[in-house]
Amino acid sequence: MTKSAFESYEKVYWAKSKPIGFVFSFCSLMGLAVGATMVYQLLHMDVTFHLPAYALLMSIGYQRQRLEMIVFTEGLILSCLGFPLAWLVGAFLCGLVVSYTSLPMILSPQMVVTTFLLILFMCSTSAMLAMGKIKDADPADLFQ
Amino acid sequence: MNSVHDVANPSVLAVGLNHFYGDGPERMHVLKDICFEVQPGEFVTLAGPSGCGKSTLLTLIGGLKSVQSGSLDVLGCSLKGCSPSLLNGLRTKIGMIFQSHHLMEFLTANQNVQVATEAVIDRSFRARELRCLELLASVGLKDRANHYPSMLSGGQKQRVAFARALACNPQLIVADEPTAALDAKTGRDVVAILRSIAKERSISIVMATHDPRVMDMADRVIGIDDGRLLAPA
Numbered sequence: 475m476t477k478s479a480f481e482s483y484e485k486v487y488w489a490k491s492k493p494i495g496f497v498f499s500f501c502s503l504m505g506l507a508v509g510a511t512m513v514y515q516l517l518h519m520d521v522t523f524h525l526p527a528y529a530l531l532m533s534i535g536y537q538r539q540r541l542e543m544i545v546f547t548e549g550l551i552l553s554c555l556g557f558p559l560a561w562l563v564g565a566f567l568c569g570l571v572v573s574y575t576s577l578p579m580i581l582s583p584q585m586v587v588t589t590f591l592l593i594l595f596m597c598s599t600s601a602m603l604a605m606g607k608i609k610d611a612d613p614a615d616l617f618q
Numbered sequence: 619m620n621s622v623h624d625v626a627n628p629s630v631l632a633v634g635l636n637h638f639y640g641d642g643p644e645r646m647h648v649l650k651d652i653c654f655e656v657q658p659g660e661f662v663t664l665a666g667p668s669g670c671g672k673s674t675l676l677t678l679i680g681g682l683k684s685v686q687s688g689s690l691d692v693l694g695c696s697l698k699g700c701s702p703s704l705l706n707g708l709r710t711k712i713g714m715i716f717q718s719h720h721l722m723e724f725l726t727a728n729q730n731v732q733v734a735t736e737a738v739i740d741r742s743f744r745a746r747e748l749r750c751l752e753l754l755a756s757v758g759l760k761d762r763a764n765h766y767p768s769m770l771s772g773g774q775k776q777r778v779a780f781a782r783a784l785a786c787n788p789q790l791i792v793a794d795e796p797t798a799a800l801d802a803k804t805g806r807d808v809v810a811i812l813r814s815i816a817k818e819r820s821i822s823i824v825m826a827t828h829d830p831r832v833m834d835m836a837d838r839v840i841g842i843d844d845g846r847l848l849a850p851a
Contacts, residue, residue: 530720533682534786535710535737537703614682616716617673617794 510596513552517545517604525611533613542605549601553593560593561586627694629790629822630656630679635688637674648674650845652688658789659820661813663827663836671845672826673794679824680712680792681705693789710737713783713821715793715812719775721767727754727778728763734785753781757811773804780812784821791816793825802831809835 475483489495521528528541568581637649648671656662664672677683678690678697685698695708721730731750754763757777767775776796783791791812797805809825809832816823825836833839841848 526720527722530722531733531737533680533709533714534734534782535706537706612682613680614677616714616718616720617677617680617682 506592506596509593510600513549513597513600514603516552517548517601518607520548521545521604521607522610525607526616528608528611529613529616532611533616538608541608541611545605545608546598546601549597549604550594553590553597556597557590557593561589564589627658628655628691629658629660629693630654630824631689631691632679633689635675635678635685635690637671637678637683637686648845649678652845652847654840654847656790656822656824658822659817661816661823661825661835661837663825663833663839664842665826665828665833665839666842666848667828670843672842675842676792676794676824676826679790680714681708710786711789713786713788713791715776715779715783715791715796717795717798719767719779721775721778721782723767726764726766727759727770727774727781730767730778731781731785734782737786750781750785753784754778756784756815757781771804773800773808776800776804776808777811780808780815784815788821791821791823791825793823795827795829796825797827797829797832805829805832806835 489499531541532538565581568579571577572579632652632654635649635652636647639646639648652675664675666672674683678685679692681692681697681700684700688698690697692708693711695704697705697708700708721727722733725733728747728750731753732746735746735750751760751763754760757780759774759777759781762770762774762778767778770778776799779796783793793812796812797809800808812823813835815821823836825832827833
């Protein structure tokens with residue numbers, strides 16, 4: 475058995491045959507779901523708070539798609555602003571685990587890029603769900 | 619009456635207009651067989667008590683609700699069965715002024731006006747900024763262009779709202795009780811500014827109000843009560 479084949483065997487063994495592998499994967503998925511929910515809540519609240527402003531923009535001729543793009547852009551900005559901080563905290567925690575347990579944990583560039591893409595996916599999905607709230611903005615309500 | 623009136627092409631023409639809220643036994647008939655017209659450059663006031671249907675009529679004229687029964691032509695566009703994209707296009711030709719100014723608190727007066735130009739005017743940022751400054755100057759607020767709404771008085775905020783309504787070069791202005799939150803003098807002052815700008819640019823105005831202090835400033839007063847237009851006295 476070559477060294478790389480042994481490494482692959484070990485990874486599969488720990489990821490699929492041991493409970494720790496399942497727990498780790500489950501926690502990652504939970505993190506993604508909780509993150510998506512939080513971003514959705516944040517954007518939903520933001521849209522709700524600004525509904526009169528969206529209604530006003532619709533009354534002066536802004537198309538609904540343009541307003542939806544504003545929410546989508548907010549989601550992308552959130553992901554871009556949140557990622558550097560998450561990366562720093564992740565790298566710090568990773569270093570902490572390495573120093574306490576001597577486990578060979580490496581935050582590779584590939585993992586960093588994958589994580590960023592997952593965050594982008596998470597935030598854009600949440601933003602698309604939050605966009606639905608814009609339909610509640612009725613410019614006729616401004617004539618009250 | 620204004621000399622620029624074009625009787626053949628009124629800005630607003632309503633014939634047999636009816637509107638209802640709700641369904642079934644709770645259905646309310648809020649506008650009943652409304653027939654009237656507004657000529658280009660004309661300043662018309664809709665006068666009547668609260669709840670008589672003034673605001674509903676304005677929302678129909680502004681293309682914010684669909685026409686259910688009867689016909690309504692606004693700026694040459696028939697609103698009966700009009701598609702959402704056409705309604706959206708029509709709204710870029712109509713300036714709207716509300717009872718509350720609805721300014722965005724996080725934007726300066728100039729930025730609040732610019733928001734309205736972004737939807738319709740294909741110009742550079744600088745050109746739009748200069749146009750908005752001109753509009754603010756026309757309502758007497760040039761020196762307040764960089765003030766936030768929280769730094770402006772009620773009358774000044776309403777004047778910014780007027781400038782915002784004028785920003786898209788409208789052919790029609792729809793105003794819903796714009797003086798309701800203002801004292802008598804400020805109310806007359808802001809309506810006088812709006813009137814003079816509208817006359818200068820041949821913009822029609824339809825203003826709903828039950829404020830007797832500003833009614834005499836209109837070319838024509840149309841009474842409305844319980845959803846019906848009253849015959850002229």
